[in-house]
Amino acid sequence: MATDIQNIPPVPQLTRKDFVTPNDVRWCPGCGDYAILNSLQRTLPELGVPCENFVIISGIGCSSRFPYYMQTYGFHTIHGRAPTVATGVKVANPDLSVWIVTGDGDGLSIGGNHLMHLLRRNLNVTVLLFNNRIYGLTKGQYSPTSPEGTRTKTTPTGSVDHPLNPLLFALGAEATFIARTVDNNPKHMVETFKAAHEHQGVSFVEIFQNCVIFNDSAWDPVYAKENRDQQMLTLEPGKPLLFGKNKEKGIRLNGLTPEICEASSPDVLIHQPDHTSPLYAQMIATLGLPDFPTPIGVIRRIQRPTYEAQIQQQMDEVRAKRGNGTLRELLHGSSTWTVS
Amino acid sequence: MNPSPRGFREMKAVVVRFAGDSGDGMQIVGERFTDTSVTVPNAIATFPDYPAEIRAPIGTIAGVSAFQVHFGSQTVLTPGDEPDALVAMNPAALAVHMVDLAPGGLLIVNSASFNEENLAMAGFKSNPLEDPELRKKYDLISIDITGLAVEALKESPLSHRDKLRTKNFFALGFSYWVYGRPIEPTMDYINGKWAKKAPDVADANIRVLKAGYFLGETMETTRNRYMVSRAEVEPGTYRKISGNEAIALGLIAGARKAGREMLFSGYPITPASSILEALASFKHFGVKTVQAEDEIAAIGVALGASFAGQIGVTGTSGPGMCLKSEFIGLATSTELPLVIVNVQRGGPSTGLPTKTEQSDLLQALYGRHGESPLPVVAANSPSDCFSAAFEAVRIALEYSTPVILLSDGYLANGSEPWKIPDEDSLPEIRKPFAEPGQPYVTFARDPETLARTQAIPGQVGLEHRIGGLEKDGKGTISYDPENHGEMTRLRAAKVDAVAKHIPPLRVTGAGKGKLLVIGWGGTHGAITSAVDSLAAEGFEVGSTNIRHLNPLPPDLGDLIKGFDKVLVPELNSGQLCMILRSRFLVDAVPMNKIKGRPFKVSEIRERILELLNA
Numbered sequence: 031m032a033t034d035i036q037n038i039p040p041v042p043q044l045t046r047k048d049f050v051t052p053n054d055v056r057w058c059p060g061c062g063d064y065a066i067l068n069s070l071q072r073t074l075p076e077l078g079v080p081c082e083n084f085v086i087i088s089g090i091g092c093s094s095r096f097p098y099y100m101q102t103y104g105f106h107t108i109h110g111r112a113p114t115v116a117t118g119v120k121v122a123n124p125d126l127s128v129w130i131v132t133g134d135g136d137g138l139s140i141g142g143n144h145l146m147h148l149l150r151r152n153l154n155v156t157v158l159l160f161n162n163r164i165y166g167l168t169k170g171q172y173s174p175t176s177p178e179g180t181r182t183k184t185t186p187t188g189s190v191d192h193p194l195n196p197l198l199f200a201l202g203a204e205a206t207f208i209a210r211t212v213d214n215n216p217k218h219m220v221e222t223f224k225a226a227h228e229h230q231g232v233s234f235v236e237i238f239q240n241c242v243i244f245n246d247s248a249w250d251p252v253y254a255k256e257n258r259d260q261q262m263l264t265l266e267p268g269k270p271l272l273f274g275k276n277k278e279k280g281i282r283l284n285g286l287t288p289e290i291c292e293a294s295s296p297d298v299l300i301h302q303p304d305h306t307s308p309l310y311a312q313m314i315a316t317l318g319l320p321d322f323p324t325p326i327g328v329i330r331r332i333q334r335p336t337y338e339a340q341i342q343q344q345m346d347e348v349r350a351k352r353g354n355g356t357l358r359e360l361l362h363g364s365s366t367w368t369v370s
Numbered sequence: 371m372n373p374s375p376r377g378f379r380e381m382k383a384v385v386v387r388f389a390g391d392s393g394d395g396m397q398i399v400g401e402r403f404t405d406t407s408v409t410v411p412n413a414i415a416t417f418p419d420y421p422a423e424i425r426a427p428i429g430t431i432a433g434v435s436a437f438q439v440h441f442g443s444q445t446v447l448t449p450g451d452e453p454d455a456l457v458a459m460n461p462a463a464l465a466v467h468m469v470d471l472a473p474g475g476l477l478i479v480n481s482a483s484f485n486e487e488n489l490a491m492a493g494f495k496s497n498p499l500e501d502p503e504l505r506k507k508y509d510l511i512s513i514d515i516t517g518l519a520v521e522a523l524k525e526s527p528l529s530h531r532d533k534l535r536t537k538n539f540f541a542l543g544f545s546y547w548v549y550g551r552p553i554e555p556t557m558d559y560i561n562g563k564w565a566k567k568a569p570d571v572a573d574a575n576i577r578v579l580k581a582g583y584f585l586g587e588t589m590e591t592t593r594n595r596y597m598v599s600r601a602e603v604e605p606g607t608y609r610k611i612s613g614n615e616a617i618a619l620g621l622i623a624g625a626r627k628a629g630r631e632m633l634f635s636g637y638p639i640t641p642a643s644s645i646l647e648a649l650a651s652f653k654h655f656g657v658k659t660v661q662a663e664d665e666i667a668a669i670g671v672a673l674g675a676s677f678a679g680q681i682g683v684t685g686t687s688g689p690g691m692c693l694k695s696e697f698i699g700l701a702t703s704t705e706l707p708l709v710i711v712n713v714q715r716g717g718p719s720t721g722l723p724t725k726t727e728q729s730d731l732l733q734a735l736y737g738r739h740g741e742s743p744l745p746v747v748a749a750n751s752p753s754d755c756f757s758a759a760f761e762a763v764r765i766a767l768e769y770s771t772p773v774i775l776l777s778d779g780y781l782a783n784g785s786e787p788w789k790i791p792d793e794d795s796l797p798e799i800r801k802p803f804a805e806p807g808q809p810y811v812t813f814a815r816d817p818e819t820l821a822r823t824q825a826i827p828g829q830v831g832l833e834h835r836i837g838g839l840e841k842d843g844k845g846t847i848s849y850d851p852e853n854h855g856e857m858t859r860l861r862a863a864k865v866d867a868v869a870k871h872i873p874p875l876r877v878t879g880a881g882k883g884k885l886l887v888i889g890w891g892g893t894h895g896a897i898t899s900a901v902d903s904l905a906a907e908g909f910e911v912g913s914t915n916i917r918h919l920n921p922l923p924p925d926l927g928d929l930i931k932g933f934d935k936v937l938v939p940e941l942n943s944g945q946l947c948m949i950l951r952s953r954f955l956v957d958a959v960p961m962n963k964i965k966g967r968p969f970k971v972s973e974i975r976e977r978i979l980e981l982l983n984a
Contacts, residue, residue, distance in 0.1 A: 120674075
C-alpha cells in the first residue's frame with residue numbers, strides 16, 4: 031500500500047491538540063489511564079511522524095478503549111489479539127508507526143501467546159502494557175499480575191496463582207527493548223515513550239497504572255511520594271544504580287546475587303541496558319519489593335533485524351532473482367501442455 | 371517407446387488405484403502416472419488417500435496409503451468409483467482395498483511382501499495369493515517386485531536399504547506397460563529430481579522403472595493390455611492443478627485484478643497447509659505470507675493487513691474455523707474485506723484429518739456469536755478452486771466483507787487438468803476506497819453494494835477508529851437500540867446484495883421435469899456424471915451445483931419449482947437440505963454419506979432411480 035502513502039516530510043507543527051478526539055473520555059475519574067493518554071498525546075507530536083501514519087491498536091479492557099481517544103488511525107480489536115492485528119498492519123505497511131495498547135489481563139492472560147510471539151519476532155512496533163494488577167472492565171477479578179493472596183470476587187479466600195513479572199516475560203521472549211514507567215510521572219512516561227519509538231525493533235513498555243476503583247493505590251508502595259525515594263530505582267544508561275533520598279544507597283553484585291550497598295562503594299553497578307547478555311537485564315527485572323527498590327526506566331535495548339524488514343528483504347531478493355511475476359507466469363506455472 | 375496397439379483392449383476410461391505402505395512411495399507413483407497421462411492427453415481426475423500418521427508402523431492397516439487415478443477418452447469428472455486395477459504393494463494394502471476392486475479387475479501384487487509377519491499384521495490367516503478363489507475372482511498378476519528391483523540393481527553402488535526403496539518405480543514401470551503409457555516423462559522427472567544431487571539414485575530409479583516396463587514385454591503372458599485413447603480435449607494450454615494450488619492462484623489473481631497486494635496468514639493444519647506452502651513460494655508475485663503462532667493469530671494478521679489496505683486471507687480446516695470465529699465476528703462488525711478458506715475434513719474435533727467431508731456448511735453460515743451474516747462460496751472441483759477463490763476475493767473487496775470459501779480434502783488433494791484462462795478474461799475488481807480531501811464517514815455506503823468506503827492508514831486527513839463495539843453510521847460508538855437494529859439490518863442487506871451479481875445457475879440434464887439433484891462443493895463431479903448418464907438414457911433428471919451458499923442464487927427457487935422432486939446429496943447429515951427446506955418450503959430429500967469418502971457415481975445413480983420409481 032506504499033502508493034497510498036503520501037510521503038510528506040515530518041510535520042513539526044503538530045501539537046498535542048492534533049491528537050485529541052472530540053469523543054468524551056469514559057474512564058473512571060482518577061483513573062491512571064488519563065495520565066497515560068495525556069503523555070502519549072504529548073509524545074506523538076514530537077516524533078516527526080505525520081499524524082496519518084500513526085496506528086493505535088488495542089484489545090479489550092479499560093486500557094483498550096485508548097484508540098477511541100486518539101485522533102489517529104485506530105483499531106479496537108478483540109480480547110488479547112491486538113498483537114496479531116498489529117502484525118498484519120505492520121507487515122502490510124512497514125512505514126506506519128504502530129502502537130499496541132494492552133493491559134495485564136489482555137496482554138498477559140488471554141493474549142499472552144500473541145504477545146510472546148510478537149516480542150520474539152521483533153516487529154518494529156511499541157507495546158504499552160498498562161499494569162494495574164486487576165481486571166477493571168469486568169469489575170474487579172484478580173489478574174495474572176495480582177500478588178498471591180489477592181482477595182477479589184473470584185478469589186474470596188485469596189488467589190493462589192503466582193503472579194507473572196511482565197519484564198521477565200518480555201525478556202524470556204527476547205524482546206529487544208524493555209522498559210518500565212509509571213502513570214504518576216508524565217515526564218518519565220514521555221521520555222520512555224520516545225525511547226521506545228526510537229528503538230528499531232519491538233519495544234515493550236510496562237506502565238504501572240492505578241485502578242482507582244478496584245485496586246486503588248496498588249503501586250503506592252513503589253511510587254507514592256512518601257515511598258519512592260526508598261522504594262523506586264530510576265535507571266539511567268551509563269549511570270550508577272543509586273537510590274535513597276540523597277542517592278546514598280546503591281546496588282552491587284555479590285557473586286550472582288544483587289545486594290544493597292553504600293553509594294560510595296566502588297562496586298555499585300553501572301546501568302547498561304545495551305549489554306548483550308540477558309543476565310544483567312534479568313537481574314534488574316527481578317529487583318523489587320520487599321528487598322529491593324523497584325526499577326523504572328529502560329531495562330534492555332539491543333539490536334536485531336526486524337521481522338517486517340526481513341520479510342521485505344526476502345521479497346526483494348526473490349524479485350531480484352526471478353523478476354516481478356506476471357499474472358500470466360503465475361497461471362502457467364512450470365509445466366504446461368498444449369492441445370491444438 | 372510407443373507400444374504397438376496390438377494386444378490392447380480399448381477402454382473408454384480406466385481407474386487404477388496404487389496402494390502400499392505409507393513409506394512405499396505410492397503418492398509419487400500416482401502423481402507420475404497422472405502426469406504421464408495428462409500429456410496423452412487423457413481426461414483425468416485423481417484422489418490421494420493417505421493416513422493421518424506420517425509413518426504408521428510398517429506393514430499395518432493404519433499405514434496404508436493409496437492414490438487413485440481415473441483417466442479416460444471422454445469427460446472425467448471424478449476419480450472414479452471402483453478401481454479397474456489395484457496395485458497392492460503389501461498384504462495390508464490388499465486387505466484394505468480389495469473390497470473395492472470390481473470382480474474380474476486387474477490385481478497386481480508385490481508377492482515378496484506377503485511373508486508371515488506382514489500377513490499377520492494385515493489380519494490374513496493364510497496367504498491370499500495361494501487362495502484359488504482370489505485367482506478366480508480377479509485377474510491376478512503376482513510379481514516379486516522387491517526381488518526384481520534389487521536384481522536390476524546388482525551393479526548399483528546403493529545400499530540394500532536404498533535399493534529396496536526403488537520398488538515403487540518397478541510397479542510404475544509395469545503399470546505403464548499395462549496401459550501403454552510412455553516412460554520418458556518419468557525418466558525426465560527422475561533426472562530432474564536426482565541427476566545432479568544423487569546421480570546413483572537417479573540411475574537406480576530409472577533402471578528399476580525400465581525393468582518394470584520390460585517385465586511386461588518379456589512376461590510369458592497372453593493377457594490383454596488396456597488402451598485409453600486420446601480424449602477430445604478443448605484446444606488450449608493446460609496444466610495439472612490440485613485444489614489447494616488452484617486456491618493459491620485464484621487468490622493472487624483476485625488481488626491482482628483489484629490492484630491490491632495480498633497477505634496470507636495461516637497456521638499449519640491438514641488439509642489446508644499446502645495453500646500457505648504454495649503462497650510462501652510466490653514472493654515474486656507480491657504475496658506476503660505469515661505463518662502465525664495459532665489459528666487466531668492467523669486471522670488477526672490477515673485482518674490487520676486488510677485494515678492496512680491489502681487483501682488479507684487466512685486458510686484453515688474445521689477445528690481452526692472454530693478458533694477464528696470471534697475474529698470473523700470482528701471483521702463482520704468492522705466491515706473489512708477478508709477471505710477465510712476452510713478446507714473441510716471429517717469432524718468434529720480432530721475427527722478424520724485426512725478424509726473429506728462437507729460438514730462445516732452450517733458453521734460457515736451461522737457459526738458465530740451475534741447476528742453476523744457473511745457471503746459463503748464453495749468450490750466444486752480441484753480446478754474450480756481457482757474461480758471460487760477469485761470470486762471470494764471479488765466479493766470480499768467489492769462488498770467490504772469477510773467471505774468464507776469452502777473447499778474440502780477431496781478437492782484440496784485431488785488434481786485434474788486445467789485449461790489456463792487468459793489473464794485478460796478475468797474481470798477487474800473494484801473496491802470502494804475513500805478519497806483524501808473529502809470528509810470521511812466510516813460507514814458511508816455504496817448505494818448499490820451497500821459496501822462501506824474504506825480509508826487506509828497513511829491516507830492524510832482520514833484518521834478514524836474502528837472496532838467491535840456497535841457504531842452508528844458515522845463510526846461513533848452507539849448503544850442506541852434503534853441504531854443497533856438498523857446496523858444489523860444493513861449488515862444483512864449488504865450480504866443479500868451480493869445476489870444481484872450471481873450468474874444464472876448452470877443446469878446439467880433437464881431444466882425441468884421429474885427430479886432435480888441439488889449439490890454444492892466437491893460432490894459436483896459425481897452428481898453431474900450420474901445425472902448426465904441418466905439424462906442421456908432419457909430420464910427427466912436435472913442437476914445443479916450451488917457456488918453461492920449465502921446469499922443463495924436468485925433463480926434457485928424457480929428452478930426448484932420446475933421439478934416434481936428434489937434430491938440433495940451431501941457428505942454430511944443434510945445441512946444444505948435443511949436450508950433449502952426452510953428457505954423454499956420444498957420437500958427436498960436428503961442423501962447423506964458420512965464416511966470420510968466422496969460419493970460414488972453409482973450411489974447417486976441408484977438413489978435417483980429409486981426416487982424416480984417411488
